[in-house]
Amino acid sequence: MTKKEVRLTTETWQPTTIFPWHHFVWQIVLTAWQQNRLPHALLLGGPPGMGKLSFARHLVSLLLCEKFFSSSLTEAKAGEMVAQPCGVCKGCHLLQSGNHPDFFMVQPAEAGKQITIDQIRELIQFxxxxxxxxRYQIVIIQPAEAMNRNSANSLLKLLEEPPPKNLLxxxxxxxxxxxxxxxxxCQRLDFNRPDSVVIQRWLQPQLPRPLEAKWLLQLTANAPLAALALVETQGLNKRQELFDNLAQLATGKANPINVAETWNNWEVPQVLQWMLSWTMDxxxxxxxxxxxxxxxxxxxxVLPQLARHIDWRQLFKLLELQQETYRLISGGTNVNSxxxxxVIAIAWFELNIQPQRK
Ligand SMILES: [Zn+2]
Known part of the structure; x- marks a missing residue:
């Protein structure tokens, strides 16, 4: 097969960066790279909102930049956070336009769908x-957990006998x-929840007043990009609306089918995380x-008023139902979200709370 026959699934390249809390993983990668012992497969793991994909893309942009590759690498010091692709060489241009023949991106056709075996076959051909x-041929698979069993087994064969000069x-x-x-x-790179001082310092200047970085980080369990996304995507308004919905459902003031339809148009894993945090409260x-x-x-x-009227055993049932749904949805399998x-909205509706009037 010739190059041209492989369908590249790259899209227009997004600007990338290494965030301040990536310092530790960056040191690991840079040292391995400088010693010419980059592993053929890296597993970038960690909770959503940590910038794992941005880190992977940034590595790709450095590895495929002709200037960075030839000169800066030997000079870059471990811990230095300024490593940038030149942005003007042929490698950088091809990548930015989504046409670099040595880069291949594998992701579900739609969010929440699986990565199919055909996609992995294309990747193996690549x-x-x-x-x-x-130099290198580089592949990003994301989210890797979206591979179904067949896709994963197919990828496994590639990982067992990796062709030279390929990075996954x-x-x-x-x-x-x-x-x-x-x-x-795979060599594991763990993106653990970072030090809260580091991320507060990064987040606060980007927030409109009077929002507090500390509070947003608390809502997102210290996931910095998730905290910023809450502000940028009107996420805080949706969160308010969701909490209103749950209170209305529990008191019979909302229709569970209509409410579920609204939630389904939002980012469903995020909706479930908020629900879990509400239920835990x-x-x-x-x-x-x-x-x-x-x-x-x-x-x-509002929370204490509701909590007084719900049996804690019912709350544990709701918690369990939501956790199970979260597992199904974020597992990347084909599910009817x-x-x-x-089912969740109906369970809240069935609480059938009749708050006593004061
Ligand atoms: Zn370049």
Missing amino acids: CALTSHYG FLVSHQPGALLPTIRSR LIRYALSSKEQFLVNQDRRE RGLLE
Whole structure:
């Protein structure tokens, strides 16, 4: 097969960066690179909102930049955070226009869908070629947990006998969901939740007043990009609306089918994370009667009122249902998210709370 027959699935290249909290993983990669012992497969694992894909893309842009590759690498010091592709060489231009013949991106056709075996077959064909520019051929698979069993087994064969000069970056929010045999053939780069001082310093200047970085990070369990996305995507408004919906459902003031349809148009994993945090707050209050333990502090008026009227066993059932749904949805499998959300909305509706009037 010639180069031209391989369909590249690159899209227009997004600007990339290495964030301040990537310092540690960057040192690991840079040192390996300088010693010419980059592993053929890296597994970039960690919770959503840590910038794993941005890090992988940045590595690609450095590895395929002709100028960075030839000169800066030997000069770059471990820990130096300024490593940038030149932006003007042929390699950089090809990558920016989505046409670099030595780069291949594998991702589901739509968010929430699987990575199919045909996509992995295309990837294997790509890896069997020789590099167009005599250096690396690089692949990003993201999210790697979206591979179904057949796709994963097919990839495994490639990982067992990797062709020379190929680099595979597997990006995963749930590395534990991958086949153990795949995990063991990749070098792991863990994107752990960073030091809160570092991310507050990064986040605060980007926020409109009077929003507090500390509060947003608390809502997103210290995932910096998720915290920023809350502001940039009107996420905070949706979160408010979701909490209103849950309170209305529980008191019979909203229709579960309509509400589930609205939620399904939002980013469903995020909706479920908020629901889980809301339910955990209700459980915290039901078991402690203390407002200071609540995570959603901006809702400390409403949460205790609701918690007083719900049996804590029902709350645990809701928690379990939502956790299971979250696992299904974020597992990248083909699931009917709307149907699953309807089940949750109906469960809230069935709480059938009749708050006593004061
Ligand atoms: Zn360049």
